Amino acid sequence: MKNENRGWSIAAHISMILYTVMVIIPFILLISASLTDQKAIYANGFSFWPSKFSMAAYEYILSADSGILRAYGVSFFVTVVGTALSLIITALLAYPLSRSIMPHRTFWMFIIVFTMLFHGGMVPSYLVWTQLIHIKNTIWALIIPGFLMNGFNVLLMRTFFRNTIPGELIESAEMDGASEFRILRSIVVPLSTPVLATIGLMQSILYWNDWQNGKIYITKPELFSVQNLLNRIMEDIQFLKTNMPAGSAAAMANLPSESARMAIAVIGVLPILLAYPFFQKYLVKGIMIGAIKG
Amino acid sequence: MEHTVSASIGSTQPKKKKKIDFKRLWPLYLMMTPGILYLIINNYLPMAGIFIAFKQINFSKGFFKSDWVGFKNFEFLFATNDVYIITRNTILYNLFFLVVGTILALACAILLNEIRNIIAMRFYQAVIALPNLISWVIISYLVFAFLGAETGFVNNSILPALGIDDWIMWYMEPKYWPFILSMVHFWKSVGFSSIIYFATIVGIDQSYYEAARLDGATRWQQITRITIPIMMPIIIMLTLLSIGRIFYTDFGLFYQVTNNSGALFNTTATIDTYVFNGLLGIGDIGMSTAAGVYQSVVGFILIILFNYLVRVIDKDQALF
Numbered sequence: 001m002k003n004e005n006r007g008w009s010i011a012a013h014i015s016m017i018l019y020t021v022m023v024i025i026p027f028i029l030l031i032s033a034s035l036t037d038q039k040a041i042y043a044n045g046f047s048f049w050p051s052k053f054s055m056a057a058y059e060y061i062l063s064a065d066s067g068i069l070r071a072y073g074v075s076f077f078v079t080v081v082g083t084a085l086s087l088i089i090t091a092l093l094a095y096p097l098s099r100s101i102m103p104h105r106t107f108w109m110f111i112i113v114f115t116m117l118f119h120g121g122m123v124p125s126y127l128v129w130t131q132l133i134h135i136k137n138t139i140w141a142l143i144i145p146g147f148l149m150n151g152f153n154v155l156l157m158r159t160f161f162r163n164t165i166p167g168e169l170i171e172s173a174e175m176d177g178a179s180e181f182r183i184l185r186s187i188v189v190p191l192s193t194p195v196l197a198t199i200g201l202m203q204s205i206l207y208w209n210d211w212q213n214g215k216i217y218i219t220k221p222e223l224f225s226v227q228n229l230l231n232r233i234m235e236d237i238q239f240l241k242t243n244m245p246a247g248s249a250a251a252m253a254n255l256p257s258e259s260a261r262m263a264i265a266v267i268g269v270l271p272i273l274l275a276y277p278f279f280q281k282y283l284v285k286g287i288m289i290g291a292i293k294g
Numbered sequence: 295m296e297h298t299v300s301a302s303i304g305s306t307q308p309k310k311k312k313k314i315d316f317k318r319l320w321p322l323y324l325m326m327t328p329g330i331l332y333l334i335i336n337n338y339l340p341m342a343g344i345f346i347a348f349k350q351i352n353f354s355k356g357f358f359k360s361d362w363v364g365f366k367n368f369e370f371l372f373a374t375n376d377v378y379i380i381t382r383n384t385i386l387y388n389l390f391f392l393v394v395g396t397i398l399a400l401a402c403a404i405l406l407n408e409i410r411n412i413i414a415m416r417f418y419q420a421v422i423a424l425p426n427l428i429s430w431v432i433i434s435y436l437v438f439a440f441l442g443a444e445t446g447f448v449n450n451s452i453l454p455a456l457g458i459d460d461w462i463m464w465y466m467e468p469k470y471w472p473f474i475l476s477m478v479h480f481w482k483s484v485g486f487s488s489i490i491y492f493a494t495i496v497g498i499d500q501s502y503y504e505a506a507r508l509d510g511a512t513r514w515q516q517i518t519r520i521t522i523p524i525m526m527p528i529i530i531m532l533t534l535l536s537i538g539r540i541f542y543t544d545f546g547l548f549y550q551v552t553n554n555s556g557a558l559f560n561t562t563a564t565i566d567t568y569v570f571n572g573l574l575g576i577g578d579i580g581m582s583t584a585a586g587v588y589q590s591v592v593g594f595i596l597i598i599l600f601n602y603l604v605r606v607i608d609k610d611q612a613l614f
Contacts, residue, residue, distance in 0.1 A: 045450025093329030120340025121586030
């Protein structure tokens with residue numbers, strides 16, 4: 001019996017080590033490519049160890065005219081402001097629906113759940129946000145359409161409020177004359193850090209990783225996020241390759257070099273990699289809260 | 295808790311006729327206003343906007359003033375081969391991802407559970423969940439580092455090692471992509487989805503296993519006779535809920551990872567990419583809008599249907 005368990009354990013370790021290596025390998029190729037000299041890349045392609053080491057790509061990124069620092073700023077702004085607004089608007093909708101004194105709760109819940117079932121689709125959404133709201137080419141286009149609030153998060157937060165905050169606590173605060181806003185701010189929010197952290201985390205990742213809103217609503221390069229900048233570079237390369245097979249060298253020269261592109265991707269993924277060890281445990285908790293929805 | 299409170303209030307004051315007490319409730323309505331407004335603009339107006347699928351979209355006249363054409367856009371769409379290709383791709387990819395993805399995630403969770411060293415287990419779990427947090431744009435760069443024609447690792451290092459001298463133009467050859475996209479999808483999602491299964495396994499009562507061990511059951515028997523049967527309800531629920539969403543694809547996978555290469559249309563176009571390309575002016579906007587409505591309507595029916603099935607089996611797991 002002991003031996004059998006050990007056999008399973010060893011097999012499990014081996015499989016997991018293989019899996020881990022498979023996860024890490026692409027990142028190593030990316031980082032190595034960003035540190036390789038441009039000529040060496042053309043000679044040998046990308047490899048897992050720089051055949052000729054060079055920091056030129058990172059020097060290019062840090063130079064002001066690459067536009068990357070600006071895109072970085074846009075990404076950070078969108079992530080921080082978007083997440084904050086997202087938490088506020090979600091909590092403001094979830095709290096009243098968690099209160100038993102609120103009438104017509106079934107109706108309001110239906111209004112929310114229905115948005116999770118039926119979608120108008122991309123084209124009508126685009127029309128509403130551009131023709132009615134005129135959000136195109138503003139920073140808000142990266143924050144508001146589609147992402148600011150979703151039914152799932154509202155349900156998650158409402159369930160948490162209902163199940164973990166004692167009704168007596170809210171009742172007694174009301175007796176003491178606290179306003180609803182005061183109750184939300186001073187009682188409900190401080191007691192709800194787990195769900196706020198979970199949703200905040202999911203929203204931050206969503207905002208940092210988003211490229212779709214930028215692609216649809218942003219045409220001004222100064223409002224590009226890191227993801228959109230990377231996307232644009234890749235598209236320009238594809239465009240030049242398919243449309244000017246020969247003699248495209250001059251046009252290609254204006255684009256960042258192969259290693260610089262890889263370096264931009266490295267710094268685009270860096271914040272997630274650096275923050276991951278710290279938020280990893282909340283992520284696992286968050287998945288479980290999400291899975292066991294009320 | 296709530297029950298006791300309402301019961302005590304109910305006993306002290308006689309129940310009044312239900313009338314909305316605005317004096318007390320206005321702050322709550324005020325709180326809800328931004329959220330409800332957002333749902334109206336972001337969700338309900340676009341639902342109403344489906345009418346444009348019945349118009350001949352004319353950019354110079356503007357969307358709202360374009361002429362009505364009835365079902366013409368749908369007729370055009372269903373007259374093409376495109377609608378067959380995008381529907382086939384959407385459904386086949388989703389089914390394959392669902393079946394193989396579930397098996398892989400489950401296997402991964404069972405293996406994680408065999409690891410007794412907590413630190414090692416946590417480390418593996420953290421690493422394998424990581425790809426799910428990487429954006430599709432970055433993943434498209436990772437894939438490009440392997441598959442790029444002139445500089446990619448595969449063409450420069452792997453193929454020569456295998457004795458193949460010709461480069462493969464990966465982004466021009468549709469036949470490889472079902473395999474590539476599946477690899478990328480599983481790379482991104484399996485570790486993450488195994489977390490739910492793992493948590494369920496950890497929660498299984500250990501006395502089942504102790505009893506089985508006393509009866510001389512092997513580890514394999516314990517897995518197939520105890521773990522998997524106990525997991526079955528959650529596997530079925532998650533599967534049914536995913537089938538309900540079979541008309542929607544993980545858009546970034548099919549758009550970014552393929553670099554939206556037109557040459558790959560046959561094996562990589564899905565309903566989502568078709569609509570998106572139409573919106574951005576690469577395809578036909580009228581047909582794309584019709585395809586979007588086709589997706590919304592069929593998708594809605596499927597979600598309702600499969601959610602109903604889930605509800606029949608276990609009410610608590612259903613979405614509504």
